Amino acid sequence: RHVSDAFIEDPIRVLRVARFAARFRFTVAEETKRLMRKMSKSGELNHLVPERVWKELSTGLMEKYPSQLIEVLSETNSLSYILPKSKELNFIDLQKLKAALDYAAARRLSLECRVAIFARSLISETTKYETITKKDINLVFEKICLTRKCSDFSFLTLRSLFFLAKDIMVTGSKMPVLNFKKNFREALKVMNQKKLGILVIIRNKFINGL
Numbered sequence: 001r002h003v004s005d006a007f008i009e010d011p012i013r014v015l016r017v018a019r020f021a022a023r024f025r026f027t028v029a030e031e032t033k034r035l036m037r038k039m040s041k042s043g044e045l046n047h048l049v050p051e052r053v054w055k056e057l058s059t060g061l062m063e064k065y066p067s068q069l070i071e072v073l074s075e076t077n078s079l080s081y082i083l084p085k086s087k088e089l090n091f092i093d094l095q096k097l098k099a100a101l102d103y104a105a106a107r108r109l110s111l112e113c114r115v116a117i118f119a120r121s122l123i124s125e126t127t128k129y130e131t132i133t134k135k136d137i138n139l140v141f142e143k144i145c146l147t148r149k150c151s152d153f154s155f156l157t158l159r160s161l162f163f164l165a166k167d168i169m170v171t172g173s174k175m176p177v178l179n180f181k182k183n184f185r186e187a188l189k190v191m192n193q194k195k196l197g198i199l200v201i202i203r204n205k206f207i208n209g210l
Contacts, residue, residue: 011044015056015082018072022063028072036076045081050145053082057144061114066105067098085122085140097121112153115146119154132158 014036017028028036039045060069073079074094080087089097100117122140123132137154138146 011039011048012052012056014039014045014076014078015048015053015060015073018069018076018078019056019060019063021072022060022065022067022069025065025068028075033076036072036078040076040078040081043081045078046143048082048143050143053143054145054147057082058111058115058150061101061118062105062111064105066101066114070094070098070101082143083122083141084143089121093121112150113157115150116154116157120158123158 017032017036020026021028057069060066063069070079073082074086097118100121101114104114104117119137119140123136132155134151134155137151137158141151
């Protein structure tokens with residue numbers, strides 16, 4: 001619960017509340033939610049510096065309960081201002097995203113993996129994996145100063161669902177190979193969950209090779 005009206009002076013506090021909810025799994029007071037909705041509706045979130053948004057969002061994604069980050073931002077109508085593509089998420093998609101992120105957190109997957117899960121949820125279901133470009137990833141996170149490492153990993157993970165191992169490793173050659181293999185294998189585990197409702201198509205020997 002906010003303790004004074006000064007809360008409204010800095011819109012980044014909307015993200016900070018969501019981040020702390022992801023860490024401590026507390027319930028945000030209804031009067032604070034109303035104030036956060038008011039801040040979102042006023043358009044103040046549109047003026048946040050992308051670097052500050054990324055700092056809060058990335059930290060929240062790496063907390064123990066990242067689903068709470070999404071929950072709070074969604075309940076206060078803030079998620080769509082930070083990630084416009086999230087407007088296209090229906091209730092079921094949102095629940096799948098939250099479940100997948102908590103699954104990733106329970107297994108201590110990397111930030112790159114968690115961002116890739118986010119990207120998978122925000123890219124249209126009608127988009128074919130083989131046509132996804134880095135531009136598509138950057139458009140999803142257009143209001144966030146997404147790191148190149150996270151952007152590249154999201155792109156590689158989604159594109160690789162329809163590529164052979166050698167193609168992936170050539171494309172990802174600028175990344176540390178061992179870390180890339182480990183993170184990609186973990187990302188596949190998450191993306192193959194029925195919670196996300198997608199089918200991973202990869203050759204068996206590629207999976208075994210990782």
